[in-house]
Each structure stands twice: as structure tokens, then as C-alpha cells.
Amino acid sequence: MQQTDPIVVVGAGIGGLVAALSLHQAGHDVHVYESVDEVRALGVGINLLPHAVRELDALGLLDRLVAASVQPTTLVYFTKRGQKIWDEPRGLAAGYRWPQCSVHRGTLQQLLLQATLEQLGETRVHTGHHLVDLENHDDHAVAHFARVRGGAAEVSVRGSIVVAADGIHSAVRSLRYPDEGMPRWNGALLWRGLTTAPPVFDGRTMVWCGHPRQKFIGYPVADLPDGRQAFNFIAELTVEGQELAEREDWNRAGVLEEFIGPFEDWRFDWLDVPALIRSAPGTFRFPMVDRDPVDRWSFGRTTLLGDAAHPMYPIGSNGASQAILDARVLTGCLRDIDDPVAALERYDAERRPATAAIVLANRGFGPELPMQLVEERAPDGFDSIGDVITPDEIAQATEGYRRTAGFALQSLAQGDSLADLDWSR
Numbered sequence: 001m002q003q004t005d006p007i008v009v010v011g012a013g014i015g016g017l018v019a020a021l022s023l024h025q026a027g028h029d030v031h032v033y034e035s036v037d038e039v040r041a042l043g044v045g046i047n048l049l050p051h052a053v054r055e056l057d058a059l060g061l062l063d064r065l066v067a068a069s070v071q072p073t074t075l076v077y078f079t080k081r082g083q084k085i086w087d088e089p090r091g092l093a094a095g096y097r098w099p100q101c102s103v104h105r106g107t108l109q110q111l112l113l114q115a116t117l118e119q120l121g122e123t124r125v126h127t128g129h130h131l132v133d134l135e136n137h138d139d140h141a142v143a144h145f146a147r148v149r150g151g152a153a154e155v156s157v158r159g160s161i162v163v164a165a166d167g168i169h170s171a172v173r174s175l176r177y178p179d180e181g182m183p184r185w186n187g188a189l190l191w192r193g194l195t196t197a198p199p200v201f202d203g204r205t206m207v208w209c210g211h212p213r214q215k216f217i218g219y220p221v222a223d224l225p226d227g228r229q230a231f232n233f234i235a236e237l238t239v240e241g242q243e244l245a246e247r248e249d250w251n252r253a254g255v256l257e258e259f260i261g262p263f264e265d266w267r268f269d270w271l272d273v274p275a276l277i278r279s280a281p282g283t284f285r286f287p288m289v290d291r292d293p294v295d296r297w298s299f300g301r302t303t304l305l306g307d308a309a310h311p312m313y314p315i316g317s318n319g320a321s322q323a324i325l326d327a328r329v330l331t332g333c334l335r336d337i338d339d340p341v342a343a344l345e346r347y348d349a350e351r352r353p354a355t356a357a358i359v360l361a362n363r364g365f366g367p368e369l370p371m372q373l374v375e376e377r378a379p380d381g382f383d384s385i386g387d388v389i390t391p392d393e394i395a396q397a398t399e400g401y402r403r404t405a406g407f408a409l410q411s412l413a414q415g416d417s418l419a420d421l422d423w424s425r
């Protein structure tokens, strides 16, 4: 790509920082503009799937990521009574060349920020810049930033292209789709928390319990020196007949009494769920929202990436993973196609349909289909799981989801990073 102006990346979240690192590694001059004054380690746990970890490996970040995370080797599905439905190996244990990594979102963001500051230099990361407007020209784009969030533009920056990784409330997306309105809510609320606990099973196991209308998900994100672990959990309930009164906010505090009741009898011989929830210092409440896939991300010299492009239900470990894949495909397209406008269109043509399929799969039961089937067929429990569902049925559902999300074992066998593929075709 011919370029005189730098690439402007909007948003220093997971997607924006990986885009910055990846484009810098490919030889571009990149500047990152972030709305908040200080990037703090916010959020709770997230998971990176092996195909996303492969891309961070290609960026030289694998050792740091492994040191900062827990690599689960097993995922176990249970019923709401704690009866086991199914277990499957994950990451290296499943035969992938890369692990799955469970990590605190803030830890991952700080790791990426540190790498960005080291590799691009401090002068390339601009906090306190909230994007409010965007111009597209034949040979450049201009991003307008306010120093106070939502204020009038005070700083205008020219870029060869502008990559908008500004998250679920993307200002760039709303400039492109002004009538889109609020995200869609499916009636479920998530209470996300982090506590300190002795290892559950072997300390490398993710547990999914219940069914899509009432669910508990738990996994460790760090080993602690005293043998305990930082343990992430999500308690999810579908609530009937309520309007969503709030704009979704990753940092909204949850109230224990709002959700603990239905989980009170989830005291299994392998985990006391209500005691674990109560041991957390607090929770964050987040509604299950997404948006309909749009027809276009790339407009001239501007494009969308990560949650700005494809906000989806936080199911199946896709939020951060898919943002990382976006960044790597974008890098490959800009390398292989000289005309930046055509490169952004190629990126759009590749990633938009792929991520739209995940948005839609997550509106169904996604990877939770086996839990739903068992709840429908045996709501009062069972003597033998084989009487309720066959291993083939489960394997078909889980493998189908892996294919949709792009991490079927076979598809990673070749080993090439996405950015190294030929994107000229």
C-alpha cells in the first residue's frame, strides 16, 4: 500500500491495540486514539480461542499471554442439578498447536498496551481523544476528536485510512448507520464477577451449568501464590416481560439480591455455586445485547473492526477472539492490495459474512444447544445421560459451532497466521 499519512486506529481496546501492533509489525506508521484519559484494567474474565492465540503468537506475544493467563484443558457441561452432560478437551489437550487462554480482560488489555508503547512508542498512543466525526476523501481520511467525551471536535487528524475499533457504542458505526438505534436485547441479564477460590476440579476446567435460560459459567483466569485461583463467573437469567431500562455498560454494578435467588439450590457436590457467587466482592450486570449485521463496514478509507463492526452476544468466547482475527485479516489485505480502498473492501468481504454467521448462531443456542436439549428432555434429571442425548448429537452441535466460529481443529492444522495468507484474490 502506498502511504504518506499514518494509519489512524480509533479505540485502544483489545481490537484496536492488536490492529495497531499488527499493522506496525507490517511496516505501517500507526497512531492510536483512545477516548478515556487513562486505560485502566477493567472488566472480568474473557477467553481467547486457539485461532486468536495463533495470531498473538505471530505478533510475538505468546509467552507473555501464557504467563498472564490460565490455559484450560477441559470444558464440562452440567445440568442445573450439577449432573454431568459432556466433557471435551480444549486447547493443546484437544490437539491444537495453540492453547486456549482464559485471562482477565484488563490484564490482556494492559499487556497489549504495554507492547504497543514498547513497539510503536509513547508518541503513537493518544488517550483523552474521543472521536466525534469522520471525513472520507479520495486520498486520505480525517478523524475529528473531542478532548471531552461527546464534546465539540478540537483535534483533527489526517490518516491514510481510519480503522474504527471503538467498541459496542461505536461513534463511527453510528455515523455510518444513524438510524440503527439501541442494540437488541434478548431478555437475558448477565452478572459477571471475579472471586478467589480453591481450584475447581483440576484448576484447568471450565464449567457450564444449566441451560440457556438460567446458566452459570465459571473458569479460572490466574493461579495465585497460595494455591488458590482468581475465578471468573457469569450467572445468567432470562427475565420475563421487562423493558431494558438501561444502556448497556460493561462497568455497571450488579446487586446480589437481583439474581442470587434462583441459584440458591445450585449446591453441587463439586461446587457450591451460591457460596462462590457470595464470595465475590461484587458483580457487573450486563444485558445480553447484539446488533443486526450490517451491509458494509468499509466506506472509502474508513472501516470498522471488533465490537464496532459485529457486536454479538458474549457467548462462546468470541468477542475478543474475533476482534483479533479482524485485525490480522486487515493487515494481510493492506499488504497484498495496493489500493487502500480496495484493501478495505477485501477485508470487509472476508470478515463481515464470517462474523455475521456468529452473531446469528449466538441468537440460537450456539454452543449451548446440548444444554438446551437435555433441559427439554430431562428437566428433572436422569439416571444415565445416554438415555437423554447421544454423544454424536453433542459432538455435532459443538463441532458445528467450532466451524462457524472458525476454530475447527482441521482449519488450524496448516498453521499459517491469517496475516500471512494471500489476500490479493
Ligand SMILES: Cc1cc2nc3c(=O)[nH]c(=O)nc-3n(C[C@H](O)[C@H](O)[C@H](O)COP(=O)(O)OP(=O)(O)OC[C@H]3O[C@@H](n4cnc5c(N)ncnc54)[C@H](O)[C@@H]3O)c2cc1C
Binding pocket: 010, 011, 012, 013, 014, 015, 016, 033, 034, 035, 036, 042, 043, 044, 045, 046, 105, 129, 130, 131, 132, 165, 166, 167, 168, 169, 170, 171, 172, 192, 250, 251, 305, 306, 307, 308, 314, 319, 320, 321, 323
Ligand atoms: C471497560 C470494558 C470492560 C469490558 N469487560 C468485558 C468483560 O468482562 N467480558 C467480556 O466478554 N467483554 C468485555 N468487554 C468487551 C470486550 O473487550 C470486547 O467484546 C472485545 O474484546 C472486542 O474488543 P473491541 O476492541 O472491539 O472493543 P472494546 O474492548 O470495547 O474497546 C473499545 C475501545 O474504544 C474506546 N472508545 C469508545 N468510543 C470511542 C470514541 N468515540 N473515540 C475513541 N475511543 C473510543 C473505548 O474506551 C475502548 O477502549 C469490555 C469492554 C470494555 C470497554
